[in-house]
Amino acid sequence: MLHNKNILIGITAGIAAYKTPLLIRLLVKEGANVKVVLTKDASQFVTAQTLSVLSKNEVISDFFDSNNNWNNHVKYAQWADLIIVAPLTANTLAKIANGICDNVLLATLLSSTCKIMLAPAMDLEMYQHPVTKQNLTKVESLGNVIIPAENGELASGLTGEGRMAEPETIFKNIVNYFESNLPLSGKKVLVNAGPTYEAIDPVRFIGNRSSGKMGIAIADYFSEMGAEVIVVLGPSSYKPNQKSVKVIHVESAEEMYTNCMTHFKESDITVCSAAVADYKAKEISNRKIKKQDDSMNLELQKTKDILFELGKIKTKKQCLVGFALETENLEEYAKLKLTQKNLDIVIANNARSAYGVVFGSDSNQITIIDKSNKLTKFELLSKVESAKHIVNFIINYLNSKV
Ligand code: CTP
Secondary structure, X not given: OOOOOEEEEEEOOOHHHHHXXXXXXXXXXXXXXXXXXXXXXXXXXXXXXXXXXXXXOOEEOOOEOOOOOEOOHHHHHHHOOEEEEEEEOHHHHHHHHOOOOOOHHHHHHHHOOOEEEEEEOOOHHHHHOHXXXXXXXXXXXXXXXXXXXXXXXXXXXXXXXXXXXXXXXXXXXXXXXXXXXXXXXOOEEEEEEOEOOEEOOOOXXXXXXXXXXXXXXXXXXXXXXXXXXXXXXXXXXXXXXXXOOEEEEOOOHHHHHHHHHHHHOOOOEEXXXXXXXXXXXXXXXXXXXXXXXXOOOOOEEEOOOHHHHHHHHOOOOOEEEEEEEEOOOHHHHHHHHHHHOOOOEEEEEEOEEOOEEOOOOOEEEEEEEEOOOOEEEEXXXXXXXXXXXXXXXXXXXHHHHO
């Protein structure tokens, strides 16, 4: 969920700063990129060294570092998809509420356009003070999210409201924020990927060079966009990065067909990227075939065309996307597949592009064609980049339909 999300953490001078490294650990474990801005006084409570090791990034505390290099707060602000200030002191709260900008954290906050979450931590009377309450209301009305302080034992020895929310609670708020803001939250997606292996005998099979990388990258990005994703994956040594992607391992075209049919009914979007074998052995020998004559005939029979079968039962609400891997007449053949297989979108993939062979490699050159025959061409891109373009294209296509 947080894979590749850029999260900036501001730490101000409260005793609760000792808990913020736990939050950073949770975020990094979930795949987020984390950077920290630590105010000078906050470094009395937690060291830049600890934060730097946990976040795997340099920590900044001032506009200039020890070598007089400028820490560009605007760059920091633009980098972030989300900023969290935890703990937030009464002093920094008051400054944010009034647009004061006398340190690098405040300058970063003022320069940012992303959502800001604030986790206050104060002593009992400070948290209850009318000015604090007023400031909290004011910053909230300006669009910041307040993660309220909790009840409990406070550093002063008093008991009451003012403890910073626990790192796990702040973490949950962050995950919820990203989930609820994703364009595909609530949508179900089915992807098939990889090659299929069609058995000839117990040791041999008919296969192809597909790695499954393209489909896996598509599944990952769908998941990053909030969808619930199932991948029906042929034999591949790769797996999705996103833990929430459910993988169903299959071997043959028949197994892939059965699993796709089962999950297609409830899927809003289906992308068939698998290099399904077009033919399988008519008879599978249950013993290893011994070598005999100089030549040998193997009778093959057609496998089911999964995409074609899905196209036949597709409802108006569903979006069906296929691939067309061609060595010649790319666009012409791809458009034919679009209509013959009743697709919404086809991704034309040149198996022998000017850049070389795409199968098994990390990059490819795609052209996306929609039902109105509009062509969107891309340069040679990594499969991860291509996947983003494909998923974003599908999102725009769905938005234009409603
Ligand atoms: N496909 C499928 N089942 C098959 C063969 C292909 O679902 N038995 C799907 C692929 O996953 C892809 C699309 O059909 O999304 C086009 O596959 P491709 O190999 O380009 O073309 P074919 O339909 O197999 O036709 P041809 O080999 O003649 O180009």
